[in-house]
Amino acid sequence: xxxxxxxxxxxxxxxxxxxxxxxxxxxxxxxxxxxxxxxxxxxxxxxxxxxxxxxxxxxxxxxxxxxxxxxxxxxxxxxxxxxxxxxxxxxxxxxxxxxxxxxxxxxxxxxxxxxxxxxxxxxxxxxxxxxxxxxxxxxxxxxxxxxxxxxxxxxxxxxxxxxxxxxxxxxxxxxxxxxxxxxxxxxxxxxxxxxxxxx
Amino acid sequence: xxxxxxxxxxxxxxxxxxxxxxxxxxxxxxxxxxxxxxxxxxxxxxxxxxxxxxxxxxxxxxxxxxxxxxxxxxxxxxxxxxxxxxxxxxxxxxxxxxxxxxxxxxxxxxxxxxxxxxxxxxxxxxxxxxxxxxxxxxxxxxxxxxxxxxxxxxxxxxxxxxxxxxxxxxxxxxxxxxxxxxxxxxxxxxxxxxxxxxxxxxxxxxxxxxxxxxxxxxxxxxxxxxxxxxxxxxxxxxxxxxxxxxxxxxxxxxxxxxxxxxxxxxxxxxxxxxxxxxxxxxxxxxxxxxxxxxxxxxxxxxxxxxxxxxxxxxxxxxxxxxxxxxxxxxxxxxxxxxxxxxxxxxxxxxxxxxxxxxxxxxxxxxxxxxxxxxxxxxxxxxxxxxxxxxxxxxxxxxxxxxxxxxxxxxxxxxxxxxxxxxxxxxxxxxxxxxxxxxxxxxxxxxxxxxxx
Numbered sequence: 001x002x003x004x005x006x007x008x009x010x011x012x013x014x015x016x017x018x019x020x021x022x023x024x025x026x027x028x029x030x031x032x033x034x035x036x037x038x039x040x041x042x043x044x045x046x047x048x049x050x051x052x053x054x055x056x057x058x059x060x061x062x063x064x065x066x067x068x069x070x071x072x073x074x075x076x077x078x079x080x081x082x083x084x085x086x087x088x089x090x091x092x093x094x095x096x097x098x099x100x101x102x103x104x105x106x107x108x109x110x111x112x113x114x115x116x117x118x119x120x121x122x123x124x125x126x127x128x129x130x131x132x133x134x135x136x137x138x139x140x141x142x143x144x145x146x147x148x149x150x151x152x153x154x155x156x157x158x159x160x161x162x163x164x165x166x167x168x169x170x171x172x173x174x175x176x177x178x179x180x181x182x183x184x185x186x187x188x189x190x191x192x193x194x195x196x197x198x199x
Numbered sequence: 200x201x202x203x204x205x206x207x208x209x210x211x212x213x214x215x216x217x218x219x220x221x222x223x224x225x226x227x228x229x230x231x232x233x234x235x236x237x238x239x240x241x242x243x244x245x246x247x248x249x250x251x252x253x254x255x256x257x258x259x260x261x262x263x264x265x266x267x268x269x270x271x272x273x274x275x276x277x278x279x280x281x282x283x284x285x286x287x288x289x290x291x292x293x294x295x296x297x298x299x300x301x302x303x304x305x306x307x308x309x310x311x312x313x314x315x316x317x318x319x320x321x322x323x324x325x326x327x328x329x330x331x332x333x334x335x336x337x338x339x340x341x342x343x344x345x346x347x348x349x350x351x352x353x354x355x356x357x358x359x360x361x362x363x364x365x366x367x368x369x370x371x372x373x374x375x376x377x378x379x380x381x382x383x384x385x386x387x388x389x390x391x392x393x394x395x396x397x398x399x400x401x402x403x404x405x406x407x408x409x410x411x412x413x414x415x416x417x418x419x420x421x422x423x424x425x426x427x428x429x430x431x432x433x434x435x436x437x438x439x440x441x442x443x444x445x446x447x448x449x450x451x452x453x454x455x456x457x458x459x460x461x462x463x464x465x466x467x468x469x470x471x472x473x474x475x476x477x478x479x480x481x482x483x484x485x486x487x488x489x490x491x492x493x494x495x496x497x498x499x500x501x502x503x504x505x506x507x508x509x510x511x512x513x514x515x516x517x518x519x520x521x522x523x524x525x526x527x528x529x530x531x532x533x534x535x536x537x538x539x540x541x542x543x544x545x546x547x548x549x550x551x552x553x554x555x556x557x558x559x560x561x562x563x564x565x566x567x568x569x570x571x572x573x574x575x576x577x578x579x580x581x582x583x584x585x586x587x588x589x590x591x592x593x594x595x596x597x598x599x600x601x602x603x604x605x606x607x608x609x610x611x612x613x614x615x616x617x618x619x620x621x622x623x624x625x626x627x628x629x630x631x632x633x634x635x636x637x638x639x640x641x642x643x644x645x646x647x648x649x650x651x
Contacts, residue, residue: 046354047619055621064624066560066603067221068339069503071613073602075623078616 003199005030005096005113007192008104010156010164013148014126014141016176017119021100023185024192033087034100041086055079057101059154080159101152105170106160113199115192118170125177171195203244204528207519210235211567214516218560226505229512236519245523254278254518266478268393278521279514280566282390282477284507286380287337289480293462294340295501296487297455299494303344304445305452306332311352312442316434318358318426322366323415325349329367330374330411334381335463338371338607345371346614354618355439357432361620362422365630366414368611369599373414373638375607376595377407380466380476383510384565384594388587390477391569395470402588403595406645410596410638417634454490458483510562517566526567530574539579541651545589546643548572552593553639557600565594585650592642600635602627 007024011017018034025032038056042049058076065074072078084107087099091108099107105116121129130141156164167173172191176184200208214232218225241250252258256278259265265282297303310328314320325345332341346364353360375382379389379399389399446452465472465479488495520526537543548568555564568590576583598605602612602624608631612622 045619051619051621062220064603065221066609068606068609068613069505071610073609073612073622075616075621078613078621082617 003113004094005196005199006091006108006111007098008116009098009100011119012121013145014130015119015121018100020119020185021098024189025098027189031095031097033097052079057155059151059158103156103159115195116170118165118173120175122177203240204523204525206244207240207523207525211516211520226508229509233512233515236516240519250522254515266475267473268475278518279511280387280390282475283386284510286386286476286480288507289484291502292484292487292498293458294336295498296491297459300451300455301445301447302455305442307345307348308440308442308445316356322363322426325363326366326370326415329370333371333374334378338375339610341371342368342607342611346611350618356434359425361615361622362425364611364615366418368607369631369634371607372595372599372605373407373411376592377404382595383562385591387566388569388591392587396466397470403591406592406642410641413637413641414634417637421630458487513563513566521570526570527574530571534575534579541581544581545646548586548589549593549643552590553597556594556597557604561594561598589646596635596638600632
C-alpha cells in the first residue's frame with residue numbers, strides 16, 4: 001500500500017453501509033472518518049460540537065439561503081464546507097482512509113487514489129434493521145428511513161454534480177442484503193485490494 | 200398584454216427564480232436571460248433592432264458626456280448602465296490594492312487600540328467605522344475585513360462576536376445608503392437619473408446620519424448585556440496584533456491610502472468638476488494598476504468579473520421590461536392605487552422596496568424600479584427626486600432585515616459561521632428586523648416632512 005487510497009462509502013439509511021465501512025477499516029488498518037470527525041473538528045476549529053452535530057449532512061434550505069461568491073449565509077452549507085476542507089487537509093497528510101458519506105466521492109473526485117462505493121439494501125431488510133436498532137415500530141422505521149434518505153439525497157445533490165446513488169458515478173454499488181454481512185465485506189475488500197494494486 | 204410583454208415578464212420572473220434557487224451561477228442566469236431578451240423579446244416578438252441597440256447602449260461610452268458631463272443629464276436609463284459597470288470595476292481594483300497593502304486590517308486594529316480594546320466602545324466605534332467606510336467602499340469588502348477582525352478580537356478579548364457582526368452589517372448597509380457610491384442601487388439610481396455625490400449626501404445622507412444615531416442607541420440597548428459578559432475575565436493584551444503588523448508593505452500602504460483619499464475627493468467634488476463616476480472609476484483603476492507595477496495582473500485577476508457580468512445581464516433583462524412598456528403599466532398601477540397622493544406614493548415605494556429587498560436581491564429591484572418612478576413622476580407630476588430618495592432608502596435599508604437581503608449580510612454571517620459562530624435566521628432577524636423597521640420609519644417621516 002505505497003500510494004494513498006481514499007475509499008468513499010455512501011450509503012442508504014439502514015443499509016449497514018456505516019457498519020461495513022467500520023469493518024473494512026478495521027480489517028485493512030485504515031482510519032475511518034465518519035460522524036466522529038465532528039469531535040476532532042470542534043476541538044481544532046474551536047466550534048461548538050452541538051452546531052456541527054445539528055447541521056451534519058443536512059441539506060440547505062434553498063429559499064432561505066443566498067450565496068455571494070464563496071460566501072453563504074446557510075449554516076448547513078458552511079458546516080458542510082468546513083467538513084470538506086477538514087477532509088482535504090487530512091488527505092494532504094498522505095494517509096489512506098475511509099470516509100463515510102459527506103460527499104466523499106465528490107470532495108476527492110480528482111484524487112487518483114479514490115475508490116467510491118455506494119451501499120444500498122432491500123427495503124424490508126432496511127426497515128427490520130432500523131426497527132431492531134432503534135427499538136421503534138415499523139411505521140416509525142419507515143418514516144425515519146424516508147426522512148434520512150431524503151435529507152442525504154438533497155445534501156448530496158446540492159454539493160455534487162451527479163445524483164445520489166446513481167450507479168454510473170460510483171466505482172461499485174452493492175446491495176448489502178444479498179450476501180451475509182461478512183461476505184459483503186469480503187467482496188468489497190477483494191475489490192479494494194485489487195484496485196489498490198493498480199493505483 | 201402583447202406577446203413581447205408576456206415574454207419579457209416571463210424571462211424576468213425566470214431570472215429571479217433561478218437567482219433564488221441558486222443552482223446556476225447568477226451571472227450566467229442574468230446573461231442567458233439577457234440574451235433571451237434580445238433574441239425573443241426584441242428580435243422575434245418586436246422585430247425591433249433599435250430596441251437591441253438601445254439596450255446594449257454601447258454608443259454612449261464613446262461620447263464625451265459619458266466621461267465629462269457639463270450638464271446634469273444622467274445616462275440613458277434604458278439598457279446596460281455602463282457607467283455603473285465601469286465605476287464598480289474601478290472601485291474593485293482600488294479596493295483590491297488597499298486590501299493587499301493591509302489598509303483595512305490596519306484601520307480596524309488602530310481603532311481597537313484607540314479604545315483600549317474595551318468591548319462597548321469597540322462596538323460603537325466599529326459600527327461607526329462600518330457606516331463611514333461603506334459610504335465609499337462596497338459593503339462586502341467592509342464587512343469581510345471588519346467581521347474577520349471582530350472574530351479575531353472576540354477570541355482574544357473573550358466576547359461573543361455575533362452581536363458586533365450583526366450591528367456592523369446593519370451599519371454597512373446604512374452607510375451605503377448615504378452616498379451615490381455606497382450601495383449598487385444608489386450607483387444605478389445616480390447614474391441613471393443624473394444625480395451627483397452631493398445630491399445623495401444632502402438627501403439620503405442626512406436621513407442615514409440621523410438613522411445611525413438611533414441605530415447605535417438601539418443596538419447598544421439590545422446587545423449591551425451580551426457584550427458585557429466577558430468583563431472581569433483576564434486578557435493577555437500582548438497577544439493582540441498591533442496595527443503595524445497589519446501593513447504588508449509601507450510603500451503600498453501609503454500609495455493605496457493616497458489613491459483612496461483621491462477617490463473620495465474626486466467623488467465629493469464630481470458635481471463641480473463635471474467628471475462622471477465612470478471617469479473616476481476608470482482613472483482610479485488605472486492609477487492603482489500603474490502604481491502596482493508587476494502586481495497589476497494579480498490585482499486584475501482578483502476583480503470580481505462575475506458581479507460585473509451579473510450587472511450587464513441584469514440591465515438587459517430590465518431593458519426588456521422597459522422597452523415593452525411593462526414598467527409603465529406598473530407605474531400606472533402605483534399611480535392609480537395612490538390616487539396621485541404623494542404621501543401614499545412615498546409610503547408604497549418605501550415599504551414595498553424595503554420588504555421586497557429583504558427577501559430578493561435589491562439590485563434587480565432597484566434597476567427595475569427606476570423607470571417605474573420616472574414614468575410615475577412624468578404621468579402624475581410628482582417630484583422625481585423625492586421618489587428617487589425614497590427608492591434609494593427603501594432598497595438599501597430593506598436589505599438589512601434578513602440574512603439574505605444584502606450581500607454584506609451573507610458575507611458577515613458566513614465569516615461568523617466559519618469561525619464557529621453560526622447565525623441563523625432567528626438570531627439575525629431578532630436584532631436586525633426591528634432596526635430595519637426603525638430606520639424605514641425614520642426615513643418615511645423625514646421624507647414626509649422635507650419633501651411632501
